Amino acid sequence: MTDEKNWEKWEGPGGPEGKGGTSIAASSGPDEVEGRNRQFVAVCATCGMQTYIGADWKWFTCWKCGGTNSEMIA
Numbered sequence: 001m002t003d004e005k006n007w008e009k010w011e012g013p014g015g016p017e018g019k020g021g022t023s024i025a026a027s028s029g030p031d032e033v034e035g036r037n038r039q040f041v042a043v044c045a046t047c048g049m050q051t052y053i054g055a056d057w058k059w060f061t062c063w064k065c066g067g068t069n070s071e072m073i074a
Contacts, residue, residue, distance in 0.1 A: 009045040010059060010068040018058030018071075023051030025063050045069050 010016050023042065038055040046067030053060045059070040 005040075005042070006072040007042055007045050007060075007069040008072045010070040016059035016068065016070040019054065020057045020059035021054065021061070023053050023060045023063045025049075025051065042069070 023044075024039075039052045040055055041050055042053045042060060043050055044062040044065060044067055046069070047062060047065040049062060049064045051060065051063055059068060061068050
């Protein structure tokens, strides 16, 4: 079973708290196994582009549009 996270556009002042970073284009994923780095696919709430992000990230900046997305708190 997979963990599913919902993402929303970040509009607060400054940056979101927690671990995060700039996403990687889904089309430029590794062709071969590289270590044990675990990544997930996320969809940017601003432009809809699929991206790779770290498994424990709480926020990410889209590689395409530069929009910052944070984990949605329900």
